[in-house]
Amino acid sequence: MTERRFAGTVALITGGSSGIGRAAALGFAREGAMVVIASRGAERGEFVRRELEALGAEADFIPTDVSQSGQVEQLISRTIARFGRLDYAFNNAAAVDVGVFKLSADFSEEEFDRHIAINLKSVWLCMKHEIRQLLDQGAGGAIVNTSSVNGLGGVPQNALYAASKAGVLGLTKSAAQEYAKQGIRINGLVPGGFDTPMLRGVFERVSPEDPLAAETGLMQAVPLGRVGRPEEAADAVLWLCSSAASYVTGHSLIVDGGLTAAFR
Numbered sequence: 001m002t003e004r005r006f007a008g009t010v011a012l013i014t015g016g017s018s019g020i021g022r023a024a025a026l027g028f029a030r031e032g033a034m035v036v037i038a039s040r041g042a043e044r045g046e047f048v049r050r051e052l053e054a055l056g057a058e059a060d061f062i063p064t065d066v067s068q069s070g071q072v073e074q075l076i077s078r079t080i081a082r083f084g085r086l087d088y089a090f091n092n093a094a095a096v097d098v099g100v101f102k103l104s105a106d107f108s109e110e111e112f113d114r115h116i117a118i119n120l121k122s123v124w125l126c127m128k129h130e131i132r133q134l135l136d137q138g139a140g141g142a143i144v145n146t147s148s149v150n151g152l153g154g155v156p157q158n159a160l161y162a163a164s165k166a167g168v169l170g171l172t173k174s175a176a177q178e179y180a181k182q183g184i185r186i187n188g189l190v191p192g193g194f195d196t197p198m199l200r201g202v203f204e205r206v207s208p209e210d211p212l213a214a215e216t217g218l219m220q221a222v223p224l225g226r227v228g229r230p231e232e233a234a235d236a237v238l239w240l241c242s243s244a245a246s247y248v249t250g251h252s253l254i255v256d257g258g259l260t261a262a263f264r
């Protein structure tokens with residue numbers, strides 16, 4: 001019988017309609033959690049909600065643009081209205097298609113602002129409202145924020161994404177220290193390459209003639225010799241939220257098949 005580590009708990013996953021977020025939502029659902037997913041597109045969101053319900057979970061999809069303060073506030077209040085509490089939050093939504101693949105001096109100010117709003121401010125907004133809720137409940141909780149190996153160093157032609165993902169780790173490690181005494185653990189997931197629509201979109205933009213060549217190039221750089229499956233990132237998130245990680249906070253968990261092992 002599958003272990004149900006999250007029976008009776010409530011998990012909120014932004015970007016839960018696709019890729020790593022969807023895999024985490026399904027993982028929480030399989031292990032007994034009530035799951036709220038949030039993203040912008042209703043079609044994919046409703047599809048995943050039905051997948052979660054097909055697993056026997058209580059689930060909701062709440063259409064949300066996580067870069068918008070009012071929408072994030074509503075996301076948390078609607079989660080509480082539906083399920084009464086919050087135990088785990090996976091702040092994972094992000095987009096790479098906001099003005100990427102330019103030299104640093106070529107980005108516009110508008111592109112900078114959009115990138116930071118969607119990939120960094122969003123995480124702070126989500127944490128702000130989630131932490132307030134967890135403090136009100138007074139029973140601790142766990143938050144995981146998605147960074148990227150691109151946030152560990154600089155990335156040519158992708159400076160804004162790299163900067164936003166480095167910022168996610170700054171937010172994570174600061175808040176982890178602030179709320180540890182209240183039993184709220186806050187950690188970062190640092191993914192390498194995972195087979196999701198986002199990564200496939202990157203391959204197509206990097207190598208429009210032959211996206212497979214870009215994928216092969218990545219696989220050759222990864223010691224484990226392949227791109228990760230979204231479930232392999234989700235498993236790390238579930239572990240960080242589980243009681244097995246009860247002494248882990250302020251950590252950035254790199255899950256990259258060894259991609260960055262040579263320089264970290």
Ligand SMILES: NC(=O)c1ccc[n+]([C@@H]2O[C@H](COP(=O)([O-])OP(=O)(O)OC[C@H]3O[C@@H](n4cnc5c(N)ncnc54)[C@H](OP(=O)(O)O)[C@@H]3O)[C@@H](O)[C@H]2O)c1
Pocket residue numbers: 014015016017018019020021038039040041042044064065066067092093094095118146147148149190191192193194195196197198199
């Ligand atoms: N895949 C990789 O190789 C990789 C590597 C390193 C880091 N990551 C990080 O892992 C996370 C998940 O990526 P993924 O590969 O699973 O991507 P994905 O399959 O493209 O999923 C992204 C999710 O985020 C949602 N989203 C995007 N912008 C949003 C916004 N403004 N408000 C609310 N939801 C939004 C998308 O739905 P809508 O578009 O409908 O809103 C979708 O559900 C991201 O933080 C990404 O930066 C991925």
